[in-house]
Amino acid sequence: MNVWEEDRYPWLIKEKLFIKNWVLKLEKPFFGICLGHQLLGAALGASVIKSKKPEIGFKEISLSREVRLNNLLRNFSEDMLVLQGHSAEISYLSDKAVTVLASSGDCSIQALSYLNHAYSVQFHPEVDNETIEDWISIPKIKRDFDEAIGQKGISNMIEYQQKNRRSLIDGAKLIYENWLNLINKK
Numbered sequence: 500m501n502v503w504e505e506d507r508y509p510w511l512i513k514e515k516l517f518i519k520n521w522v523l524k525l526e527k528p529f530f531g532i533c534l535g536h537q538l539l540g541a542a543l544g545a546s547v548i549k550s551k552k553p554e555i556g557f558k559e560i561s562l563s564r565e566v567r568l569n570n571l572l573r574n575f576s577e578d579m580l581v582l583q584g585h586s587a588e589i590s591y592l593s594d595k596a597v598t599v600l601a602s603s604g605d606c607s608i609q610a611l612s613y614l615n616h617a618y619s620v621q622f623h624p625e626v627d628n629e630t631i632e633d634w635i636s637i638p639k640i641k642r643d644f645d646e647a648i649g650q651k652g653i654s655n656m657i658e659y660q661q662k663n664r665r666s667l668i669d670g671a672k673l674i675y676e677n678w679l680n681l682i683n684k685k
Contacts, residue, residue, distance in 0.1 A: 531619035540589035
């Protein structure tokens with residue numbers, strides 16, 4: 500599902516309006532993951548487009564210098580790979596209140612903050628023991644993954660997740676706790 504598929508998923512229209520009102524007008528705390536990241540981008544006036552190349556699997560991200568000031572990804576290990584599973588991305592965001600916190604070779608906006616209350620990540624910090632298996636149990640996702648990385652790539656994803664289970668959970672917990680600390684300061 501993509502943010503522009505409003506004809507197929509009409510609820511996206513209300514979701515975007517809700518996020519726009521919640522974040523821009525009411526200035527309430529928000530945290531978006533993957534589609535939620537793209538929906539926040541759209542609410543902030545960004546272009547969300549089909550990626551040139553889908554990002555699927557565990558990939559590196561680069562933290563920006565602003566991370567030290569922002570703290571959402573504070574103490575996040577730069578050498579830890581994050582789970583990606585998307586073929587759309589925020590491509591252009593001109594709002595001066597937005598700070599790009601992380602990027603990757605294939606996606607220039609992997610994490611962002613808006614003022615001091617809205618945050619989002621393109622990747623999936625919430626990975627647990629069943630995440631990948633749950634994803635590939637959905638025929639469309641399985642086909643997309645097979646096409647992008649093949650069965651060996653899927654096996655490698657599962658193996659990486661199993662070997663790094665503890666650090667992945669710790670990374671998700673760190674991001675969540677950092678977000679709570681940031682919004683509690685408001």
